Amino acid sequence: SVEKSTRTQISSSSQTPQLTQPRHAHRHTVALKQQITLPTGYCLPTSAFSTFASEPRREREREMQGIDEALGEFAIHIILSKLDPNDTARIACVNRKFKSWASEDCFWSLHCANDLSISSPVDPLGNPAPSFKAAYQLWREAFSLYPWALVKRVKMCWDKLKSWLASNFPEVLATLHGGTTEEKLNEAENTLKVKFPLPTRLIYRMHDGQEFSDELLGLIGGYSVYSHSVNVHMLTLGQVVRVTKQVTCDLGFSSTSKYVTIAASRVGKVFFLNCFSMQLYVGTANLSEQGEMMPCVPTALLKSSGDEQCDGLLSWLEEHGRRLESGMITVREEENLKSICQFPEKPPLCTTAVTNGVQVRASAVLVPEQSDLQNSSFLFAYSIRMSLLPEGCTVHGVTFQSCQLYWRRWIIRENETIKHDVDAEAVIGEYPLLLPGEKEFIYQSCTTQQSTRCSMEGSFTFVPGRLVEPKGDPFEAQVARFPLEMPEYIY
Incomplete structure (x- = not known):
């Protein structure tokens, strides 16, 4: 802009270009400043525009020199703000x-935010650092043995989980341990005679599992159906060693087995990481007798080399974080007891139907620890949530302020073929009374199928008013079809 506004005068004798002072040149430079978009969160140092304060009537040479210097420094700051950390470090080698x-903290605060999602200068242990540049250097040094892209990915995975927990379930956040050390990881590998995949090592470097003080505070959560209740915790490194040694002995695994336990519930559910294949597995009903397991994540996502390395544990935790963030799973509170519930809350895995003011939501989960792969027997737990909308139920144009369940009907299909058609009274022995605007009545039950390509639908028969004092004709509230299928990820 300055060049375009500059008049060039050519001497007739020497033909040498002579630059003359543009009128109000500083205004053009200020306009340029206003047109350039800076990265979000970047604050340009005031020194970059210090020479714009020069008086407009200074000598031509001094004013032009000031404008050139100011414009040059401003442009350099714009360029530096767009560089990655490696290039920022390289450009520092040009001259003093x-x-x-390149040492100014405004740039390194951007790098810390973009790479590590930290808004204040802290080291990997959470201790304050003297500057953002120092903090970034401490992080790079602490994880120098790992691909930096993988470090950033694992850090982001933990950050998403912790952010959700802080807002929705701080009790679980409080159970997370700080990171372990390289020395302890090496010691665990030597004891178990395995080599942990790099993603798993990084996961434990940042957080060494969680405290197992309360069985309902598992990071992964779970479900309950009748007397069977599970809630999965992530094991500490010490627990990984102890439980793996015990399970290896109990199950008769060979001494060269590459399986290590990673997560578990107090009752009957154990997750294993195969350190060779990098796949995550969960034990089935035949685990104790046959060592039978199911893979928990899509095999195509597992990568053992390069910057995009990913093992089963990392993929599993990332998907868990996505489900929490999206609201697919959430915290369920029953009788003042809270836990992360694995029953899906959003479509297509959770379906919703409203009939005459009665809303019914339904979803199911596979129960791998009670399933039998050898005999193609798969147990599904399903959760039904029913409620009466605030306006009450309406039957034949008449509105009622309550209704009570009397009968149920279930239709179970396998590949569109009806396999079961069940009619029975009540649900789990109860006849719930629904009132407008009250909390959902929730119950869990289960069904065993020979296939993982099934679906379930049905209806509940309600009586307006109460069973002992009906106010109108019975009506059927529909339960929209919901899947009974092998999930892509198993929790």
Whole structure:
């Protein structure tokens, strides 16, 4: 802009270009400043525009020199703000001036935010660092043995989980341990005679599992159906060693087995990481007798080399974080007891139907620890949530302020073929009375199928008013079809 506004005068004798002072040149430079978009969160140092304060009537040479210097420094700051950390470090080697510019904390605060999602200068242990540049260097040094792209990915995975927990379930957040050390990881590997995949090592470097003080505070959560209740915790490194040694002995695994326990519930549910294949597995009903397991994540996602390395544990935790963030799963509170509930809450895995003011939501989960792969027997637990909308139920144009369940009907299909058609009274021995605007009545039950390509639908028969004092004709509230299928990820 300055060049375009500059008049060039050519001497007739020497033909040498002579630059003359543009009128109000500083205004053009200020306009340029206003047109350039800076990265979000970047604050340009005031020194970059210090020479714009020069008086407009200074000598031509001094004013032009000031404008050139100011414009040059401003442009350099714009360029530096768009560089990645490696290039910022390289440009510091040009000369002292560039080293000074590249050391300014405004750039390193951007790098810390973009790479590590930290808004204050802290080291990997959470201790304050003297500057963002120092903090970034401490992080790089602490994880120098790992691909930096993988470090950022694992850090992001934990950050998402912790952010959700802080807002929705701080009791679980409080159970997470700080990271373990390289020395302890090496010691665990030597004891178990395995080599942990790099993603798993990083996961434990940042958080060494969680406290097992309360069985309902599992990071992964779970479900309950009748007397069977599970809630999965992530094991500490010490627990990984102890439980793996015990399970290896109990199940008769060979001494060269590459399986290590990673997560478990107090009752009958154990997750194993195969350190060779990098796949995550969960034990079935035949685990104790035959060592039978199910893979928990899509095999195509597992990568053992390069910057995009990913093992089963990392993929599993990332998907868990996505489900929590999206609201697919959430915290359920029953009788003042809270836990992360694995029953899906959103479509297509959770379906909703409203009939005459009665809303019914339904979803199911596979129960791998009670399933039998050898005999193609798969147990599904399903959760039904029913409620009466605030306006009450309406039957034949008449509105009632209550209704009570009397009968149920279930239709179970396998590949669109009806396999079961069941009619029975009540649900789990109860006849719930629904009132407008009250909390959902929730119950869990289960069904065993020979296939993982099934679905379930049905209806509940309600009586307006109460069973002992009916106010109108019975009506059927529909239960929309919901899947009974092998999930892509198993929790």
